[in-house]
Amino acid sequence: MLRKAPALFGIIYKAGDIYSSTRIVSPVYYANSKYAPGLREYIEDKGFDAVVSTHLFPMEALTAIRKKGGFNIPCYGVLTDYTCIPFFGETKLDGYFIPHEELRDEIAKCGIPKEKLFATGIPVSKKFAVHESKAAARAALGLPADKPVMLIMSGGVGCGNILELCDTLERCSSGDYLACVLTGHNASLKQSIDERFASAGRIKTVSFTKQVNLYMNAADVMLSKPGGLTSTEAAVANVPLVQMLTYAACEAKNIAFFTSHGLSIRAANEREAVSAMWSLTDDKQKAEKMRAMQRACINPNAADDIAAKVAEGWI
Structure with missing residues (x-):
């Protein structure tokens, strides 16, 4: 879509941005919650001490796992754009690593508590x-x-x-x-x-x-x-x-x-x-x-x- 119809992608992204502002749980969350049970089983079977996600979709799945209860493994999100992306605010993790301190207020307005935001920068190789x-x-x-x-x-x-x-x-x-x-x-x-x-x-x-x-x-x-x-x-x-x-x-x-x-x-x-x-x-x-x-x-x-x-x- 990015290559064939970049304008269409921009329209879809903007629509997602508007939807996020309603604070209604999105179809994106429900779609990613479908594989949450399998993801939870994998995480628990492997005995991970913490989970760090750099993409919205697994953040949504981890949020669904948390809502089910009984899952105490620390989960964190990493924001890899210099803005709050659509649906980011509906995730509920233990903490979030953001690109820059100047973005703290913008991201907090999306629904993430400020005390969970840590300005580390975007990780690269x-x-x-x-x-x-x-x-x-x-x-x-x-x-x-x-x-x-x-x-x-x-x-x-x-x-x-x-x-x-x-x-x-x-x-x-x-x-x-x-x-x-x-x-x-x-x-x-x-x-x-x-x-x-x-x-x-x-x-x-x-x-x-x-x-x-x-x-x-x-x-x-x-x-x-x-x-x-x-x-x-x-x-x-x-x-x-x-x-x-x-x-x-x-x-x-x-x-x-x-x-x-x-x-x-x-x-x-x-x-x-x-x-x-x-x-x-x-x-x-x-x-x-x-x-x-x-x-x-x-x-x-x-x-x-x-x-x-x-x-x-x-x-």
Whole structure:
């Protein structure tokens, strides 16, 4: 749906947001409560000391388990967008780890008691906090050391008008560069880009890879849609960031948070995106200012902090 009908997804998300404001138990809760007995049996059979969920659906199932009673294993939720998502407020867990202290009031208004909210940041893999030098990262990936490198993240399934973006980049760029387009699992997008742009040698496609962190280290600038996790990974990797909004919903709130804190530049269209990427590539002072804001605002150790607090029974 994100790829084929992003506007429709935004409408559905907005409808969910409106439904949540009624405080009526949602169909989402009832749907996820159906597998709650099996989930409870699994948790109890495995003897887990605590449960941590990073997705709304299991949070809903855990809430259903709690309502049945007799289940005392601590359960926690992790919010992975910079806003309170629809139906989040109807979950009833022991505690919640949220992306930033500034979101506490917004999330509390959704129905979560403030005393259950702990501003740790969004957890990402430790590898994003390991900053290889640009030269070392490029050498490891076989990328050129003598020209600007731009990283374009299309999302795991390929979101946004990437072909138009590549065309604009080619038409509006006067200097030499290499753009690495990570196409994820979208083989047709990769083929289309290769057919149109590979011969010029300035746009290189990369299928699904586990070396995203290295590509971030190698890049002078990165362009991405504003998903909560990807945005956080970029900030932890400390790469200058341009964001394009491919659909509304939670990503609108993500991009608002990032741009308002100087963590990224928002581009309304492909031409603005290309202009912003070159601006951050050419203006080292501007890029470093953004990187400084990323270091100040985003916690690179959120995963460790969450694990430590759960293990210590801090809540």
